[in-house]
Amino acid sequence: MAYLLKGGIIATFTSENKAVSYKADVLVEGSTITKIAAKIDATPGVEVLDCTDKWITPGMVDTHRHTFMTVLRGSQCDWLLTEYLVKMSWSIQGAVTPDEVRIGQLAGCLDALHAGVTTLLDHFHAALTPAHAEAALSATRASGARVIWCPARQSQPTRLFPNIEYGKEEEAHEWQMRMLKEWGKDGGKLTADGRVTFGWAYDLVGAGPIEVHQEALKEARQAGVAIITAHVVQGPRILVWRDARLLGPDVVFSHCTELADHPAPDDEMWAAMKDSGSAIAATPEDELGMAHGNPVAFDAVRRGVKCGLGIDATSINSGDIFTQMRMTLQWTRARGHEQVHLSGQTAPKYNEWNSADAFRLGTLGGAEAVNLQHLIGTVEVGKKADLVVFDTSSVNLAGIVDPFQGVVFHATGEDVELVMVDGEIVKRNGKLTKANWTEVARELRQRAQHIRERFPDEMLQEIWSKYYEQHPGGPQFR
Known part of the structure; x- marks a missing residue:
C-alpha cells in the first residue's frame, strides 16, 4: 500500500x-x-x-511495559512495589492461564496503539509454560504493534512460607533455554517483516553463581536476541553486571532509581552505563507512586546515557507515553526548583528542560535506547x-x-x-483496525473477573500481612 x-x-x-x-x-x-x-x-x-x-x-516508543498485565488493569494502583511482588509476582502470576495471558497481551498492545505508542519493549514475565509464551506471542503478532518481545528467564515460586522456594526452576530453565534457540533461529525475527523481534528478560543476575548467568546471557546473544532487559531499582546491580562483563549496548535496565542518589560526576555506576552503551527505561508514574525511588530520565540525558520512557505494569499505570512525558518533565522541574529554593540561589530565568526535551524522550530517545534509531523515532x-x-x-x-x-x-x-x-x-x-475492540473488551472483562474470583482482595491482603509480619518492610532490593 x-x-x-x-x-x-x-x-x-x-x-x-x-x-x-x-x-x-x-x-x-x-x-x-x-x-x-x-x-x-x-x-x-x-x-x-x-x-x-x-x-x-x-510513533511513541515504550521501553518498558508488562503488556499482558492489562488483564489485571485497575486492581493494583494503590500497591507499593514490595506489596506488588508478594501479591502479584509471587501469588497471582503463577496461576494465570494462557487464555488470560493472551487477552491481556492483545488488549495491552491495542491500548498502546490507541495512544500512539507504536513500539513496545515488552518484558513478558509470565512465561510459565510454553503455552503461556505462545499465547503472548500470538497475540503480539496479531496486534499490529512493533514489539521487542522479551520473555523472562525465570520460574514461579512454588512456596512462599516460611521461606520462598522455587521448586520448578530446573524444569523452567530447561524449556526456556530450549525455546531461546527456537525463537532466535531466524535472526531474532518473530514475524516475517521483522515487526516483532526477539529479546530476553533476565532478572537473575546476583542470585547464585555468576558463571551460570554469564553462560545464559552468552547463549541469548548467540541466539540473536535484539535486547536484554532487566529491572534495576535499588542496590549496586549495575556494578554486578559490569564486573561480570555483562553490560553492553543491547542492555536496557528499567528504572535505575539507585542512580538518583549518586550525583557525583565521576560516579562509577553512571560511568559503567555510559561506557558500555547500556540504556535506561524510566517509568516515572510508578517509580514515584510505588517507592522505587526518584526518576532519573533527565539525569541520564545530562550525562549522555541512552534513555527512553516506559509504562511498566499496565495493571497500575496509564497506557500512554503522554503521561510519562509530562510527569518526568514536571518532576525534574520541581526537584530543580526545590534545590534552588533550599540553597538560596537566585531563581533561574527559564526552566532547564522544556516540552520538546520530554517529547524526545518518548520518541527518538526511546528508539535510541532499543537501538532502533536508524528505523524509527x-x-x-x-x-x-x-x-x-x-x-x-x-x-x-x-x-x-x-x-x-x-x-x-x-x-x-x-x-x-x-x-x-x-x-x-x-x-x-x-x-x-486490527481487532474488534468491543469483542476484546468483552473477553477482557470476563477473564479479569475470573482472576478476581480466584484471588479476592481479602486473600491477597492475608498473604501480604503474613509475609510482612515475617519479613518487616517486605522484600528487599539491595
Missing part, C-alpha cells in the same frame, strides 16, 4: 538532534517514508489522507512509517500552536486520529 499524508504539520526531532515543526506532505510506500516535501502530487494507487493542519509525529525519509496523526480540532488540542507542548501537556489517546506501524494503518478515524 501507498499513502500520501497531505497538508499536515510534522513535529519531530531530526537525526541531527534538532526539534523541528513544519508543514509538509509525507509519502509512504510500503513500510517506508519515501518522500517529504512542501507539496507532493497524488498519483494513481496512492491513498490520500487529509491531514490539513493536523500534527504528524513519530523520527519523521524522516528512509525511516519506517511508524506515524501518529493528531486531531488538532479536538477538545484537548484546539487552538494550540506548538505541537511539542500540545503533545506533552494536553494530548490523550482520544486525540490520536490515525496510527501507522510499518506502513500499515492500525488506527483510522479514531478506531482500531
Whole structure:
C-alpha cells in the first residue's frame, strides 16, 4: 500500500538532534517514508489522507511495559512495589492461564496503539509454560504493534512460607533455554517483516553463581536476541553486571532509581552505563507512586546515557507515553526548583528542560535506547512509517500552536486520529483496525473477573500481612 499524508504539520526531532515543526506532505510506500516535501502530487494507487493542519509525529516508543498485565488493569494502583511482588509476582502470576495471558497481551498492545505508542519493549514475565509464551506471542503478532518481545528467564515460586522456594526452576530453565534457540533461529525475527523481534528478560543476575548467568546471557546473544532487559531499582546491580562483563549496548535496565542518589560526576555506576552503551527505561508514574525511588530520565540525558520512557505494569499505570512525558518533565522541574529554593540561589530565568526535551524522550530517545534509531523515532525519509496523526480540532488540542507542548501537556489517546506501524494503518478515524475492540473488551472483562474470583482482595491482603509480619518492610532490593 501507498499513502500520501497531505497538508499536515510534522513535529519531530531530526537525526541531527534538532526539534523541528513544519508543514509538509509525507509519502509512504510500503513500510517506508519515501518522500517529504512542501507539496507532493497524488498519483494513481496512492491513498490520500487529509491531514490539513493536523500534527504528524513519530510513533511513541515504550521501553518498558508488562503488556499482558492489562488483564489485571485497575486492581493494583494503590500497591507499593514490595506489596506488588508478594501479591502479584509471587501469588497471582503463577496461576494465570494462557487464555488470560493472551487477552491481556492483545488488549495491552491495542491500548498502546490507541495512544500512539507504536513500539513496545515488552518484558513478558509470565512465561510459565510454553503455552503461556505462545499465547503472548500470538497475540503480539496479531496486534499490529512493533514489539521487542522479551520473555523472562525465570520460574514461579512454588512456596512462599516460611521461606520462598522455587521448586520448578530446573524444569523452567530447561524449556526456556530450549525455546531461546527456537525463537532466535531466524535472526531474532518473530514475524516475517521483522515487526516483532526477539529479546530476553533476565532478572537473575546476583542470585547464585555468576558463571551460570554469564553462560545464559552468552547463549541469548548467540541466539540473536535484539535486547536484554532487566529491572534495576535499588542496590549496586549495575556494578554486578559490569564486573561480570555483562553490560553492553543491547542492555536496557528499567528504572535505575539507585542512580538518583549518586550525583557525583565521576560516579562509577553512571560511568559503567555510559561506557558500555547500556540504556535506561524510566517509568516515572510508578517509580514515584510505588517507592522505587526518584526518576532519573533527565539525569541520564545530562550525562549522555541512552534513555527512553516506559509504562511498566499496565495493571497500575496509564497506557500512554503522554503521561510519562509530562510527569518526568514536571518532576525534574520541581526537584530543580526545590534545590534552588533550599540553597538560596537566585531563581533561574527559564526552566532547564522544556516540552520538546520530554517529547524526545518518548520518541527518538526511546528508539535510541532499543537501538532502533536508524528505523524509527523520527519523521524522516528512509525511516519506517511508524506515524501518529493528531486531531488538532479536538477538545484537548484546539487552538494550540506548538505541537511539542500540545503533545506533552494536553494530548490523550482520544486525540490520536490515525496510527501507522510499518506502513500499515492500525488506527483510522479514531478506531482500531486490527481487532474488534468491543469483542476484546468483552473477553477482557470476563477473564479479569475470573482472576478476581480466584484471588479476592481479602486473600491477597492475608498473604501480604503474613509475609510482612515475617519479613518487616517486605522484600528487599539491595
